[in-house]
Amino acid sequence: MEFLIETILSGLMAGVMYSLVALGFVLIFKASGIFNFAQGVMCLFAALTFAGIMEKTGLPWPIAFVMTIGVMVFVAWAVERFVLRHLVNQEPIILFMVTIGLAYVLEGVGDILWGSDVKVLDIGLPSGASDYMLDNFNIYVEKLEVFAALIAAVLVGFLAIFFQKTRIGRALRAVADDHQAALSVGISLQTIWVIVWSVAGFVALVAGTLWGAKSGVQFSLSLIALKALPVLILGGFTSIPGAIVGGLIIGVGEKLAEIYVGPFVGGAIENWFAYMLALAFLLVRPQGLFGERIIERV
Amino acid sequence: MLYREAGQYKTSYQSDQAIFPIAQDRWVVWAFVAFAFLVVPFFVNDYWTNAVLLPLLIYGLAALGLNILVGYCGQISLGTGGFMAVGAYASYKLMTSFPEMNMIIVVLLSGGITAAVGSLFGLPSLRIKGFYLAVATLAAQFFLVWVFNKFGWFYNYSMTGQITAPDREVFGFLLTGPSALPWVKYLFCLTLLAVFALIAKNLVRGRLGRNWMAIRDMDIAAELIGVRPLLTKLSAFAVSSFYIGMAGSLLFSVYLGAVEVGEVFGINVSFLVLFMVIIGGLGSIVGSFLGAAFLVLLPIFLKNFMVDGLGMLPTMAKHVEILLMGLLIIFFLIVEPHGLARLWQITKEKLRMWPFPY
């Protein structure tokens, strides 16, 4: 029984991480309709930059963190200035391909600047097992994972307030609904896009830092981030709660499957299980978890 | 002046619908085909076949296949690598189980098997659309690679987990294995590509092709005028996978000779072929080849330039190459989102008017 609970808990924690990456996707998709494939690489890039700055300059982590935020804002600006601005009104598939190109660029730049060896990201995040849980419930839980869950909760709360209560948030939602209508009431698309990509960059930094603290900063990070994709199809591309719940479902499902199904088929099924789960789910409910029923019109 | 069509009257619907309605185009194409079949084989050596010609032909075939699905039928797929792996493993099993089988049959059967697998993974396309479908096809990518890694039957329980192509002949000439001659490999791939490019062109200008494009452009309207969505989408998945499977089969048996599934048929291949299609031009047969040529030749050129020209370290050069590829892709999509095929078309239209454009 404890084992089952442990499995579920660790699945939930992994799910939180997926959710964080998925959150970045959702933000950009909502505001610009762009399926940002580079989000995973953005996590890697942010974590690499963060670790790289600390390693090269020896600055304390809060300063390095703020500097990395600066870098991500610069990336957002550059993406808008040099890429998106020239692609207004293009078909979604073209925009999607551009973000794959962007992923290559970020990967290349990250490697050239900071090298491609594995980096340790030690910023004093709690580590080891939680004694409290171990003593009282005889359940093994990583402190870091609990911490990550807390951070994610705070981040989601912050984003919710940002979207619902601020003027910028309202403009963002307007842009998400209709670009042209938003333009016609005087919202600057360009500013909005820079803001959205900055926020997505910030989310990527947080996600990358947490992943990096857990397993080191390396290229495989961007592959883990691919796991955010099934989370997205499960939760829907435009739903923030969907990203969270989807992440948790995928995280738990994956862990349970690995332990209870994996042995029968030779193991290592975590590479594809999430996708199959999402696929099976979509077949039953094409609109995702939180989407409204699609009524097609002609 | 040379390229004008004044005086070329079309007197039948057939000549109006020809692949190359303009006479000059026909001459150039025939000259090109003759050159590729009759001249090149006498001059190919190992370096040219292995570094340039074979990848060009094989990826051209794969890009053609993916273009049918993405460019003509509008269904985005990120599972190309996985489907190529199906083709490769199918031909490995066929080659080892039936040593006497003609290689042409092996390649065609591999394509057929891939078509069946592809249609299976195309089933969700009836209910899922757009990017949701794209992500769903990733399931195929990861699942198929896992299957070929996991189950020993597929690689005949070899110790390394690799598959290695045994020596096989086609019409008495050795085609596969380390001692096969370059011109045999080249001609084999070229012939397959030429034949199947023609078939693809015939399909897309016939009823099936029009139905694919109808689904791509507006699926609801297509259904209301009598196009059956499931059948049409599945046929696109099947035909596309057939081509991609043949490409995978050739990549393994003729080109590489030995394959480890995760390395050769990973998700990067899926992206590479998708890039070829996009840069070449969605919904264009010739675009598929232009895109394949561009993305096969570019890395060779970059590598030669940076490592030999600038004396860069190979690892650094690799990073710069990734960066440059990314930049070029972005640049291309901004400058001409409709790909090289559109540039080609515009050039031709200008040339028709030249030197009196008004």
Next chain:
Amino acid sequence: MSAFVEPARMAGHSGMAKGEVLLRVDNVSLSFGGVKAITNISFDIVKGEVRAIIGPNGAGKTSMLNVINGFYHPQEGTIAWRGKVRRKMKPYEAASNGIARTFQNVALFKGMTTLDNIMTGRGLKMKKNFLWQCLHWGPALTEENEHRRKVEEIIDFLEIQAIRKTPVGRLPYGLQKRVELARALAMEPELLLLDEPMAGMNLEEKEDMSRFILDVNQQFGTTIALIEHDMGVVMDLSDRVVVLDYGRKIADGPPDEVQASQDVIDAYLGVPHEH
């Protein structure tokens, strides 16, 4: 134009005589979630007539057409096509049964040329299998050319020869509407559903389109059901009119009769509703 008239075809595929009931809608109701789009509507369309469906915006006209050609499935009621009652039908089945359709917002295949768009409409009549299509030779080629000839007749009829090879995405709105009609005609339908065929057109274009509609009806004997907001056009073209308001039928009959009905006048001029 005259070459296109074949008396044999005018009799229709089903061999039904003019004046028989081609399609009957009985007590059909359709709702999306809690929203009722159509409530208990019955009417019929007889062979050879021009039947108009009118009503204010949101009255359920387009939903009605969607029900007829199988795109929406009504929760209640039945539809009888050529006397055969059916509950559910896939859109492509409706198409192969001889129901063609144009759309309120032009629904052409934007990436394809005018010619290819119209050829798509011939798809159901083309029978050569996959392998012949691969070869594009022999019987497949003959078939392709045969249908091309039919399509050229339609192109001549609608006077769109000049834009044959133009991608339809580049055409002006009025011409797109015409290509859409051509595509529907290519199916040689028995019943043609036209959803606001003249929306957004100028007077001249409207006159052209009205002429085409009448020609189709009279020369080919195609039964037509159309939705239109321009009352002048409706009164001139149609034999019978059905009026919808808030998903209910409020009038049904010849144009003059409907025009005089108090309910119709109320619906258009806006009398407070009782629900």
